[in-house]
Amino acid sequence: MERRLAIKQILFLAGGMALLPSCLRDTGKSSIALQTIDVSLDQEHLLADISETIIPETKTPGAKSLNLHLFAIKMLDDCYAKEDQELFFKGLDALQDRSEAQFSRSFQKLTVPEREQLLLAIEKDEQAEPAIKKFYDIIKSKTIEGYLSSKYVMTNLVVWELVPGRWNPYYAVKSA
Template sequence: MNRREAIAAVGWVLGGTLVSAELLVSCTSKPARVNDLFDEAQVIFLDEVGETILPATSTPGAKAANVGAFMAVMVQDCYKKEDQQVFLDGLKKLDEASEKKFNKGFLKLDTGQRTTLLRELDEEQKAYMASKQPEEPSHYFRMMKELTMLGFFSSEVGATQALRYIETPGKYDGCMDYKKGDRAWAT
């Protein structure tokens, strides 16, 4: 074996070791954490739930407003521990309901299947909320729906593209004409 062959062999061995180590690390690593409660995979999941609730039409949808990250912050910073747990368990329940109904996870469903599933969950939460006691927590899907709406309509995208927005509207006019089909005011 000459010197060139020896260097090439050592290069292959070292290169293989580096590639194998990189593969091992990438295959065993967990999704990056967004905060103490949520990881990136859960935020992506919430973005898709939000986009199904408020899809893009002639205006951007919930995903454009990054509602998944908004929900993660709100649940961690503003919800009681019990409600946080209901919300986190709800992510699993939503995916389980998808598996039960369509034999695949929520993220693998097409738009029609997602809409069908979320409509059923919306009916379930309405029935639950009508009969729940004041001390009981809200239904997880109600929390997701409320946070989607709040996150979208308080975002720049929602306030400026889905609603009418004037940065400095001037005087207050409580009797402004509203024509059918006009967007609501954000300001």
């Protein structure tokens, strides 16, 4: 009878140890593992809002529900040089500063038309500082790239035909 109790206690202990890392996770860190850059949770939420402004949710899922901001962060971490990463985060801070200066609110507290207006102004501004231009170029291109290569688009919107096409055995052949 004591063996059953010992096995039950060992299983509870193993289950608790399996859940322990999720309980000890730092709440201020990004939700994905990164190699070279350090993204806070606030920055991650800000990037999610920016991505959602670029590809909003309609009848199809938007950028937030497809986690395209995480794709953009991971691509920035893996594929960009250190200088580009630094420019990206300087541009992210510059976007927040521009939002504060123009609307007296942070980007996350803006309405959707105000967000669109701010991002369009950055896109059209030729004299914008290089950091904010680099940031906008990276986040927009990676958001679009992530959307076009997402599971949703590849399974629901893109119709794939294998090369050379379907074989129809009942196709009438003309004699020569």
